[in-house]
Amino acid sequence: xxxxxxxxxxxxxxxxxxxxxxxxYLCAMKVTAYSCDVQSCFLCTLCLPEWLPxxxxxxxxxxxxxxxxxxxxxxxxxxxxxxxxxxVKVHKRWGEDKQLILHFAKQGDMIxxxxxxxxxxxxxxxxxxxxxxxCFVDIRFFEATLQVNHQLTYSLMQFYANELQAAxxxxxxxxxMEVKGRIAEMLLxxxxxxxxxxxxxxxxxxxxxxxxxxxxxxxxTFFRLINELTRExxxxxxxxxxxxxxxxxxxxxTTSK
Amino acid sequence: xxxxxxxxxxxxxxxxxxxxxxxxYLCAMKVTAYSCDVQSCFLCTLCLPEWLPxxxxxxxxxxxxxxxxxxxxxxxxxxxxxxxxxxVKVHKRWGEDKQLILHFAKQGDMIxxxxxxxxxxxxxxxxxxxxxxxCFVDIRFFEATLQVNHQLTYSLMQFYANELQAAxxxxxxxxxMEVKGRIAEMLLxxxxxxxxxxxxxxxxxxxxxxxxxxxxxxxxTFFRLINELTRExxxxxxxxxxxxxxxxxxxxxTTSK
DNA sequence: GCAAAAATATGATATACATCATGTTTTTAG
DNA sequence: CTAAAAACATGATGTATATCATATTTTTGC
Numbered sequence: 015x016x017x018x019x020x021x022x023x024x025x026x027x028x029x030x031x032x033x034x035x036x037x038x039y040l041c042a043m044k045v046t047a048y049s050c051d052v053q054s055c056f057l058c059t060l061c062l063p064e065w066l067p068x069x070x071x072x073x074x075x076x077x078x079x080x081x082x083x084x085x086x087x088x089x090x091x092x093x094x095x096x097x098x099x100x101x102v103k104v105h106k107r108w109g110e111d112k113q114l115i116l117h118f119a120k121q122g123d124m125i126x127x128x129x130x131x132x133x134x135x136x137x138x139x140x141x142x143x144x145x146x147x148x149c150f151v152d153i154r155f156f157e158a159t160l161q162v163n164h165q166l167t168y169s170l171m172q173f174y175a176n177e178l179q180a181a182x183x184x185x186x187x188x189x190x191m192e193v194k195g196r197i198a199e200m201l202l203x204x205x206x207x208x209x210x211x212x213x214x215x216x217x218x219x220x221x222x223x224x225x226x227x228x229x230x231x232x233x234x235t236f237f238r239l240i241n242e243l244t245r246e247x248x249x250x251x252x253x254x255x256x257x258x259x260x261x262x263x264x265x266x267x268t269t270s271k
Numbered sequence: 272x273x274x275x276x277x278x279x280x281x282x283x284x285x286x287x288x289x290x291x292x293x294x295x296y297l298c299a300m301k302v303t304a305y306s307c308d309v310q311s312c313f314l315c316t317l318c319l320p321e322w323l324p325x326x327x328x329x330x331x332x333x334x335x336x337x338x339x340x341x342x343x344x345x346x347x348x349x350x351x352x353x354x355x356x357x358x359v360k361v362h363k364r365w366g367e368d369k370q371l372i373l374h375f376a377k378q379g380d381m382i383x384x385x386x387x388x389x390x391x392x393x394x395x396x397x398x399x400x401x402x403x404x405x406c407f408v409d410i411r412f413f414e415a416t417l418q419v420n421h422q423l424t425y426s427l428m429q430f431y432a433n434e435l436q437a438a439x440x441x442x443x444x445x446x447x448m449e450v451k452g453r454i455a456e457m458l459l460x461x462x463x464x465x466x467x468x469x470x471x472x473x474x475x476x477x478x479x480x481x482x483x484x485x486x487x488x489x490x491x492t493f494f495r496l497i498n499e500l501t502r503e504x505x506x507x508x509x510x511x512x513x514x515x516x517x518x519x520x521x522x523x524x525t526t527s528k
Numbered sequence: 529g530c531a532a533a534a535a536t537a538t539g540a541t542a543t544a545c546a547t548c549a550t551g552t553t554t555t556t557a558g
Numbered sequence: 559c560t561a562a563a564a565a566c567a568t569g570a571t572g573t574a575t576a577t578c579a580t581a582t583t584t585t586t587g588c
Contacts, residue, residue, distance in 0.1 A: 106439065108447040109527035116439055128439070131432040137439065160428075164421050171417075171424055174431035175388040181438040182363065182373055182385070182394065188445040189487030190365040193575070221535065230446030235575055237537070253584095270366035450545075478565065492545055494567070510554095 050075065050149040055096045056124055056173075057151065060166040061159065069159070074150040078102075084125065084140040084148065091129025091136050093152045097121055100146025103224060104128075104138050115228040116181075118143075118218070120208060127170075129153070143220070188230050191268070194239050196229040198267040201249065205258055219254035307332065307406040312353045313381055313430075314408065317423040318416065326416070331407040335359075341382065341397040341405065348386025348393050350409045354378055357403025360481060361385075361395050372485040373438075375400075375475070377465060384427075386410070400477070445487050448525070451496050453486040455524035458506065462515055476511035 052058050052070045061069065076095075078084060084095060087107055097119050104117040104125060116138060119125050125148070129136045134153075151159075160167045187196055201216070208218040226236035243249045248260040258264065309315050309327045318326065333352075335341060341352060344364055354376050361374040361382060373395060376382050382405070386393045391410075408416075417424045444453055458473070465475040483493035500506045505517040515521065 106443045108443055112447055112527075114443040114446045116442070128432070128436055131429060131436050133436070137436045160425065164424065167421065167424050167428055168417065171428040171431060172388060174428060174435055175385070178431055178435050178438060179385055179388050179390070179394045181435060181442060185373070185438060185442050185445060185487075186363045186365055186371040188442060189371045190369055223535075230442075232576060233536085234538085234577080238575095241538095270369075480565075489546060490566085491547080491568085495545095498568095 050096070050098065055122065055149065056169075057096065057159070057166070060169050061163045062165075065159065065163060068155075069151070072151060072155045076148050076150050078142040078146045078148070080142055080145055082142050084142065085136050087137060087139045088135055091126065091134045091153055093150050094127055094130075094156050095125040095140070095148040095150055097123045097125060098147045098149060100148075101143040101218060102140050102146055102148075103143055104140050105227065106138050113227050114230055115224060118204070118207070118220070118228070120218075124173075127174075143224070187268075190270070193229060193231045193235055194242070195267045196231070197225075197236065197239055197243070198248075198264040200225065200228050201256065201258060202261070202264055202268070204256075205261075213255070213257075215255040215257045221254075307353070307355065312379065312406065313426075314351075314353065314413075314416070314423070317426050318420045319422075322416065322420060325412075326408070329408060329412045333405050333407050335399040335403045335405070337399055337402050339399050341399065342393050344394060344396045345392055348383065348391045348410055350407050351384055351387075351413050352382040352397070353406040353408070354380045354382060355404045355406060357405075358400045358475060359397050359403055359405075360400055361397050362484065363395050370396075370484050371487055372481060375461070375464070375477070375485070377475075381430075384431075387413075400481070444525075447527070450486060450488045450492055451499065452524045453488070454482075454493065454496055454500070455505075455521040457482065457485055458513065458515060459518070459521055459525070461513075462518075470512075470514075472512040472514045478511075 050073055052066050102119040103115050105113045105115045107113050125140050128138055204216050204218055211217045222236055223233050226233045240251055248263050250257045307330055309323050359376040360372050362370045362372045364370050382397050385395055461473050468474045479493055480490050483490045497508055505520050507514045
């Protein structure tokens with residue numbers, strides 16, 4: 015029955031190859047059915063069972079269309095988001111038309127937690143790259159939750175510790191690794207986080223500009239370097255689908271000397 | 272009496288202008304007197320008073336000479352350090368002879384907390400830039416402390432959140448800000464964290480290589496650019512002493528467009 | 529379904545920064 | 559106190575990457 019559903023969509027996709035609106039419409043419908051079950055996210059799994067009803071009555075489900083912003087850099091941090099469906103980019107501005115993308119958030123990811131420092135404003139912007147559904151938790155309620163659920167606080171602390179390590183690793187890479195290596199690293203990250211689909215390509219579709227912004231470079235440089243990677247047989251890229259062929263060679267690009 | 276001591280050292284400094292060994296020796300002696308009072312650091316102020324005796328019997332005072340390593344990137348994370356006296360750089364390797372300095376730790380700073388993620392190895396190296404004294408707390412005891420002292424856990428979580436924000440800001444700057452701006456930013460950071468001495472220069476002395484490594488650039492580029500900053504009247508630098516003259520102009524260099 | 533707007537492709541040119549090379553000064557260690 | 563090592567200074571040269579310019583293709587909105 016589930017397979018039937020997939021087949022159904024696949025069939026429609028073939029039928030209306032260019033008319034993606036229908037597919038999107040159908041997917042959006044399916045997606046609407048999803049919602050927080052108050053038992054599987056970072057928040058719910060780490061809280062005392064007695065606290066779950068409180069969560070249940072305080073959470074809000076929200077939907078965002080592709081391109082819509084969840085929140086913007088500099089605005090007051092109103093709460094924390096848990097992504098149920100979709101893909102969201104978390105990014106920081108530089109000047110008028112540049113940005114560094116910090117994270118491509120996927121199903122299950124927490125977003126907005128960077129607003130929990132001393133400065134209660136979001137230090138980043140979050141933008142939906144696909145139609146997305148989130149569970150929103152008000153910041154005050156979240157803080158109350160932390161006061162009550164020590165295990166959650168401890169886990170969140172560890173989560174931050176891991177994020178900090180990752181951020182500082184990327185800092186070093188931005189400072190010293192060449193762009194080609196950073197692209198290789200991003201591709202491996204995407205494979206790790208989003209996996210491959212049945213055709214063996216990365217299970218996510220990003221614009222080249224967004225991929226470039228993740229690597230901290232320009233569209234043009236990114237373009238030239240993925241061409242090189244293609245010529246060297248490490249990857250293949252057509253449209254928005256990317257296949258990784260020589261994982262070890264990519265990995266080699268990410269190490270020094 | 273305290274003033275007398277300072278005058279004493281100042282007098283000796285004049286007398287033996289080049290013979291710093293004596294001064295250092297005397298200072299080291301003075302320094303040896305310092306040690307944890309179990310009431311002023313991040314750890315002690317946030318713990319329950321009942322827990323302090325436990326800390327007192329578990330902490331270790333350690334000394335490091337200039338140039339000595341506290342711990343090394345990749346080695347097992349054995350504990351957390353609190354810096355009582357001295358300056359310590361926290362840095363990450365790249366290749367044989369490059370590094371990115373993440374932090375110049377000063378009195379009161381916590382070091383080694385990056386080792387508390389899932390991977391229980393230090394992701395960074397810590398090296399003393401001056402003779403330093405630290406209070407060391409074993410990682411297992413620290414974890415037990417976290418389990419007991421929820422306020423400490425919460426504060427540590429917030430601390431990490433702030434560090435993460437700072438790291439991601441620097442990530443963006445490494446990606447998009449030009450080196451001159453990053454130097455300006457470092458100088459302002461040094462002034463904020465280490466203050467000025469009675470002559471108005473930054474109260475810290477770093478090698479140019481280390482400053483360059485903090486900015487994510489080479490010694491040569493750093494050298495040329497501080498010359499520019501000097502020519503433009505923003506700073507003055509002689510030996511290891513740096514004076515900031517035009518704070519607002521430096522600040523302007525750190526913003527886009 | 530069509531016009532407008534994004535996204536993509538690609539060459540030509542510019543430049544910020546790294547690398548190399550060499551000499552001097554300062555610091556360190558025995 | 560002296561030799562060796564580290565830090566510092568500075569020009570010459572090389573290169574990775576950004577910027578600009580322009581044409582094509584794809585996507586989006588009404």
